[in-house]
Structures are given as structure tokens and as C-alpha cells.
Amino acid sequence: xxxxxxxxxxxxxxxxxxxxxxxxxxxxxxxxxxxxxxxxxxxxxxxxxxxxxxxxxxxxxxxxxxxxxxx
Numbered sequence: 001x002x003x004x005x006x007x008x009x010x011x012x013x014x015x016x017x018x019x020x021x022x023x024x025x026x027x028x029x030x031x032x033x034x035x036x037x038x039x040x041x042x043x044x045x046x047x048x049x050x051x052x053x054x055x056x057x058x059x060x061x062x063x064x065x066x067x068x069x070x071x
Contacts, residue, residue, distance in 0.1 A: 001030050001046045004038045009050075026052065041070060 002008055009029030010019045022029075029050060035043055045066055051057050058066070 001035060001038070001043075001050065004042060004046065005030060005035045007034050023052075 007030065010022055010027075011034075012031075013019050013022060028047075030047075038046075045058075049057055049063070
């Protein structure tokens with residue numbers, strides 16, 4: 001998402017503690033308005049890669065396959 005949006009995750013937070021707290025409380029690392037110009041397929045897939053539940057994240061093979069099929 002950083003590559004697609006041009007922003008770092010939690011860019012609006014300036015302190016490390018605030019970022020840690022945001023992760024713990026489930027705050028998304030990118031605001032919807034910051035990724036408005038990103039294709040919906042890439043947005044959904046990329047946000048899935050950032051899921052708090054590691055079991056729902058795609059593995060490297062799945063990511064490569066997604067990228068190859070969406071070109």
C-alpha cells in the first residue's frame with residue numbers, strides 16, 4: 001500500500017508509541033482517503049496482506065500469482 005499510495009503506514013502518527021497503540025487497537029495503517037486513487041482490486045488484496053490475523057494473509061506464492069494475473 002505504501003508503494004501504491006505514496007504514504008507510509010500510519011504517516012499521521014508521529015510517535016512510536018502511537019503507532020504501537022494503533023496496531024493493538026486495530027486502527028488501519030492507511031486512511032481510506034489516502035488510497036482513493038488505488039485500483040479497488042489492488043486495494044482489497046493489499047489490505048488483506050496487512051491483516052492482523054496472519055492466517056488470512058496470502059503467502060508469497062499467492063501474491064506472485066495475484067500480480068501475474070492482474071497485469
